[in-house]
Amino acid sequence: MTTAAVMAILMLGASAINPAVIEGASVKLNAKLQDDQIYINSKDLMKALGGTGQYDTKTGTFIYTAKDEIPEVVKAVSPSVVGIIGRPDAGAEGGSSDRYNLTHGTGVIIRSNGWIVTNAHVIDGLSNAVVVTSDGKTYKITDSYSDPTSDLALIKINAKSLKTAKLATSSSHMRVGETVIAIGTPVSFSLRNSATVGVVSGLNRGVNASYRLIQSDTAINPGNSGGPLVNLKGEVIGINTMKYAAVGVENTGFSIPAETVHYVIHHYFKYGEVKRASLGLTLEESWSAIVGLPTDDPLTVTSVHTNEAEKAKIQEGDVLYSIDGVRVTSVVDINELLKKYLPGQKVKLLMQSDGDIVTRYLVLTQGENSVVSVEDEAWDEVDR
Known part of the structure; x- marks a missing residue:
């Protein structure tokens, strides 16, 4: 030139x-x-x-x-992706004494001193587990913490100067249709750091999980669990967690958004656990909410579990419309809203009791927010 x-x-x-x-x-x-x-x-x-x-x-x-951005993103992020392999505990599903009876998943390095985020269902019930980094080095897990509610877990290996992934601050900038990449360990442990490419299919999905998920058509297979969903900026926007498993259904996978990952990581490193705020109630969602129709229908209290809820004069059959002025129609709505609260804080509930619209002031407790479950066998976590 x-x-x-x-x-x-x-x-x-x-x-x-x-x-x-x-x-x-x-x-x-x-x-x-x-x-x-x-x-x-x-x-x-x-x-x-x-x-x-x-x-x-x-x-x-x-x-x-x-x-061509995709190969460059894969090259940049892959050193922060690890494989996790171990033996199912005796008595666990699939557990046996066969030395080839192993199970595996994927993880993402978030701290250079060896902290890794993965799925809870990857490490729960796993013994003698080891972590293999992208350069082929093998490490034993020295510490672990599992949060089944979010299906997230943190594990620690004795390593230094590891390359960390860049975790997106939020998914608010994401758009349906944008290109995303999944990196993981599908099917066989010998296929570590495999990459598949797709697009964001949907956002804020409330499907068989406690928090909202990202939907993508990126191929995720058994072993991809715990691996990153990455945008073209090289940011981890989600942790792959499950897919829709049914005959004739393809490439309908789901990832835990970065906001929920930050929430769990922050609580663990600050408190040693997730201090999840709970209303202390079991709630039933409306028919419209269960089948996925747009709705403003409230939730119905089916049981009261805590002294704090009893002191707030909440009883079975009451109807819940909003928390601190925010309308809620599902337990996922409640879980997302309560991320910014801690047990012991007080919230204002707009409810209907005995036909009257009332305001209740409730002190939050620690625990999970329960919902009357509706079984759907087609939903399944990605196999390890």
Whole structure:
């Protein structure tokens, strides 16, 4: 390329060459309009979008090769992804004395001193477990903490200077249709750090989990559990947890959003456990909420479990509309809302009792918020 600026041309008229379309991205470049043609500096183009370009003096053409982001993201994130393998405890499902009877999953390094996040269902009931990093080194697990409610777990290995993943602060910037990558250990432990690519299929899904999930069509298979779902910025936006398993259904997987991962990590490192705030009630969701219809229907109290709830004069058959002014229609709504509260704090509930609309002031306790369950055998965690 000569020292003179080579100008890439995008024509405005009907005879224009087809411009490149960059999905999900926009850039602002200095440009010059002349004779219904837009001229931009090729150096500015490559600086903004990446990639390479070359000017052919013989043909008078400029060839631009777009940057392929996916391989670069996989290369950058893979060193922070580990495989986890061990033996199911005797008496656990699938447990036996066969030395080949092993189970495995995936994890993500979040601290350079050896802390790793994975799924609770990966490490629960697992003995003699070891962690294998992307460079092939093997470590024993020295400490672990499991939170089955969120299906998240933290494990520790005796290592230093590990490369940590970048955990997104939130999923609020995500868009349905954006490209995402799953990295993990599918099917066989020899397939560690396998990558699959898809798109975000849906956000804020309330499906067979205590908190909202990200839905994607990225292929996740047995062993992908605990692995990262990554955006094209190289940020971990979720931890893969389960998929819809039924004949004829493909690529309907779910990941725990970064917000919930931050919530569990923060509580563990601050309190040594997740201090989950609870209303101390069992609630029944409306028919519309159960089948997934849009609804403002409230929840019905089916049982009262704590002295605090009894002191607040809450009784079986009462109806719950809102907590501190926020409308709730499902237990997932309640769990998401109560992330910002701790046991011992007080909330204001808008309820209906004996036909009257009333306000109750309830002191939160520690525990899970219960819901009358509806079984659906098609939902299944991703096998380890």
